[in-house]
Amino acid sequence: MKPLNKVKIEWSPKFAYAIGLIVTDGNLSGDGRHISFTSKDYDLAFLYKECLELDNIVGKKSRVAGAEKIYSIVQFGDVSFYKFLLSIGLTPNKSKTIGKLKVPRKYFYHFLRGCFDGDGNINEFKHRESQHTQLRVRFFSASKKFVDWLRGNTIKNGIKGYYGSVGKKKSVYVLEFAKADSIKLLNLIYKENCGIFLERKYLVAKKYLLAWRNWYTRLP
Incomplete structure (x- = not known):
């Protein structure tokens, strides 16, 4: 026991x-x-x-x-x-x-889903000219080294995020993914998720799962 x-x-x-x-x-x-x-x-x-x-x-x-x-x-x-x-x-x-961090590659996207539910978000907005829905998946951290490490791992799957900083003192770093990469990333984050996720975030992401099939890009 x-x-x-x-x-x-x-x-x-x-x-x-x-x-x-x-x-x-x-x-x-x-x-x-x-x-x-x-x-x-x-x-x-x-x-x-x-x-x-x-x-x-x-x-x-x-x-x-x-x-x-x-x-x-x-x-x-x-x-x-x-x-x-x-x-x-x-x-x-x-x-x-x-x-x-020493996270086995096999479990990286389960780990990343935890990071996403903790300090990530999905931002949906309308393009000013086309009025098409735009999508950004973002992760926040006070450590640039951690953001760099996350980005290095997603790049291994062909998902290229970019980062900036926010806050009055620009002390919080943001790793952000454009629409096509956000869709691919969400599909990896929620793939074989064993039912472990924060439901309110999953419900926003759900509409984009498998949506990558409608793009000219493909998951590696």
Whole structure:
């Protein structure tokens, strides 16, 4: 029987998805033991707990003392899992320092789906002149090294994103994909997804799945 609140360290679609969530919304404490995950989206926190097969409840917290508790949080201690996260490239206070991670290629797009559900979005808008629907898939990170690493992995499938920066101090980097590449990327992110995804984002993406067949491009 698996000990309470202990994570089975074995790569799988669910495990890779959870690692993606930790990268975007997780935190490694400085004590070498505790890992926390915080999100405004309760469903995402529940998915995280489910993927790691945790028995913890999903708690509630606020960013400021006395304020409404609108954030969902899952926190637990596991020294072995903590050390594993360090071994693949995660660190405490990782936001600006994270770079290349040791994620098996086989599970990269499951991992990326976790990143997408955590800190990505789909932007739909009308072209000013043609009024045709335009599409952009975007990932956000405070680390340019991490954005570069993500881009290097999608390029291996012929999907060429480009990046810029946003915010008052241009301190947040954005990896963005144009329409054709966004469609190809969504098809890889949701391919054989084992039902593990944030439903509200999937419902937006769903209309574009298999839409690449209508383009002159093809998935490698």
